[in-house]
Amino acid sequence: MSKRKSGREEAEAPVVVEREPRAPVEAIRAAAFAQFAERGYPVVTVRDIMKACGLTQGALYNHFKSKDELLHDIITSTQSELERQCKQAVAGAGDDPRAKLAAFVRVYVVRHCRLRIEALVANREIGWLDAERVADIRRSRRAIRDILVDILLDGVKRGVFEPPHVDGRHDLKTVAMALLDQCTHVSKWYGPGGDLTEEQMAQLYGDMALRMVGAQP
Amino acid sequence: MSKRKSGREEAEAPVVVEREPRAPVEAIRAAAFAQFAERGYPVVTVRDIMKACGLTQGALYNHFKSKDELLHDIITSTQSELERQCKQAVAGAGDDPRAKLAAFVRVYVVRHCRLRIEALVANREIGWLDAERVADIRRSRRAIRDILVDILLDGVKRGVFEPPHVDGRHDLKTVAMALLDQCTHVSKWYGPGGDLTEEQMAQLYGDMALRMVGAQP
DNA sequence: GCAGCCCCTGAACAGTCATTCATATTGGCG
DNA sequence: CGCCAATATGAATGACTGTTCAGGGGCTGC
Numbered sequence: 378m379s380k381r382k383s384g385r386e387e388a389e390a391p392v393v394v395e396r397e398p399r400a401p402v403e404a405i406r407a408a409a410f411a412q413f414a415e416r417g418y419p420v421v422t423v424r425d426i427m428k429a430c431g432l433t434q435g436a437l438y439n440h441f442k443s444k445d446e447l448l449h450d451i452i453t454s455t456q457s458e459l460e461r462q463c464k465q466a467v468a469g470a471g472d473d474p475r476a477k478l479a480a481f482v483r484v485y486v487v488r489h490c491r492l493r494i495e496a497l498v499a500n501r502e503i504g505w506l507d508a509e510r511v512a513d514i515r516r517s518r519r520a521i522r523d524i525l526v527d528i529l530l531d532g533v534k535r536g537v538f539e540p541p542h543v544d545g546r547h548d549l550k551t552v553a554m555a556l557l558d559q560c561t562h563v564s565k566w567y568g569p570g571g572d573l574t575e576e577q578m579a580q581l582y583g584d585m586a587l588r589m590v591g592a593q594p
Numbered sequence: 595m596s597k598r599k600s601g602r603e604e605a606e607a608p609v610v611v612e613r614e615p616r617a618p619v620e621a622i623r624a625a626a627f628a629q630f631a632e633r634g635y636p637v638v639t640v641r642d643i644m645k646a647c648g649l650t651q652g653a654l655y656n657h658f659k660s661k662d663e664l665l666h667d668i669i670t671s672t673q674s675e676l677e678r679q680c681k682q683a684v685a686g687a688g689d690d691p692r693a694k695l696a697a698f699v700r701v702y703v704v705r706h707c708r709l710r711i712e713a714l715v716a717n718r719e720i721g722w723l724d725a726e727r728v729a730d731i732r733r734s735r736r737a738i739r740d741i742l743v744d745i746l747l748d749g750v751k752r753g754v755f756e757p758p759h760v761d762g763r764h765d766l767k768t769v770a771m772a773l774l775d776q777c778t779h780v781s782k783w784y785g786p787g788g789d790l791t792e793e794q795m796a797q798l799y800g801d802m803a804l805r806m807v808g809a810q811p
Numbered sequence: 812g813c814a815g816c817c818c819c820t821g822a823a824c825a826g827t828c829a830t831t832c833a834t835a836t837t838g839g840c841g
Numbered sequence: 842c843g844c845c846a847a848t849a850t851g852a853a854t855g856a857c858t859g860t861t862c863a864g865g866g867g868c869t870g871c
Contacts (some may be wrong), residue, residue: 419636436849541801543794558779559772566771577760584758588805653819
């Protein structure tokens with residue numbers, strides 16, 4: 378019925394998002410980001426995005442081949458940045474699996490607190506991309522999970538982690554997924570106005586992660 | 595461009611979902627469930643849903659007032675069922691906070707493994723409902739979170755839980771959210787063909803939950 | 812045989828969508 | 842000044858949307 382216009386109907390006075398005259402392509406990216414996050418890719422129209430940067434529909438196609446390409450551009454750039462940050466954090470954390478796990482969780486949580494919008498879009502709107510693009514992103518996610526699995530495996534081998542097991546057997550992939558789910562979805566509810574700062578969130582989640590894998594002191 | 599038709603273009607041979615001649619309203623619910631889960635509410639058309647039950651568009655309106663109402667029907671019924679199950683599980687678990695937490699996590703995880711589709715739809719598509727309906731569901735979610743917070747609070751008071759703290763202070767609401775996020779999102783990746791059964795998932799997640807809150811043995 | 816009812820059909824409606832394109836407008840350079 | 846390339850415009854296109862509704866089957870109980 379409502380088609381989710383959410384009340385913005387004043388028609389005049391297009392709410393221009395940019396504050397300095399950025400390259401229009403950057404303004405479009407930013408506006409699309411914000412709107413996809415708030416209302417979801419399929420219901421955000423090209424007209425919505427362009428109005429938010431003070432332009433009209435047609436102008437999009439001077440900068441992007443299609444609405445699809447715009448979304449793809451947005452998602453892949455944030456996803457690859459996430460992968461890069463995770464690898465970097467782990468590589469710079471020394472040799473102790475506990476330190477590596479803590480560094481990973483810290484980066485992951487802080488990022489998902491700070492860049493809530495980016496995380497939200499990347500996690501919710503992948504489905505609209507065509508198969509090959511999706512496969513690319515899933516590959517990156519598996520890579521991130523495997524970083525975590527490797528840390529856990531190393532920790533178990535060296536006796537510093539004692540993760541939970543079922544029927545006498547570890548399932549580190551599942552534990553890693555639980556950790557990632559937990560950390561990823563802070564982006565859904567964390568707000569800077571809440572009880573904890575990003576730093577405190579990172580600390581709390583790092584603590585919980587170490588407990589979950591049975592880290593020895 | 596593609597509008598996400600995902601290749602189904604044979605036109606003839608509508609893939610009828612029902613195996614026995616159920617009440618059409620049930621067939622519609624089931625077909626809508628499956629399609630919303632797979633492709634998302636806004637891009638699934640009334641024509642898609644009805645074709646999947648071997649009917650045509652118009653017939654929907656003999657059973658539901660609108661596409662919106664269909665979604666609302668689906669989501670509220672699963673959400674209230676979840677709330678009921680959680681309450682029941684906790685109430686029947688005796689007095690020990692550890693047993694209560696374990697029972698809660700068990701029910702929550704098993705449900706989210708078994709009813710993946712329902713959970714997926716309920717979690718992803720709320721946004722399309724009008725404000726009042728959304729508020730209703732959020733209330734139910736807060737209620738579930740508060741069940742968990744109460745268990746934690748009780749456990750802390752009685753000295754059987756020692757949850758992580760930041761700057762010397764507990765934040766049980768955040769711990770509860772972390773637990774819920776972790777358990778909720780198994781529905782995104784768990785599959786019966788995987789390494790663990792539902793029972794094993796429940797056990798593993800119960801174990802991790804007890805570790806996270808520092809349950810004393 | 813025939814109402815009366817439930818349910819279904821499929822054309823029609825009014826609307827929105829992404830995308831295209833002929834037509835401006837702009838700013839820099841000679 | 843004129844010229845050119847880059848970019849913006851907004852009407853037009855054709856496809857698809859949720860919803861309505863006049864018409865029509867196929868049951869039931871008589």
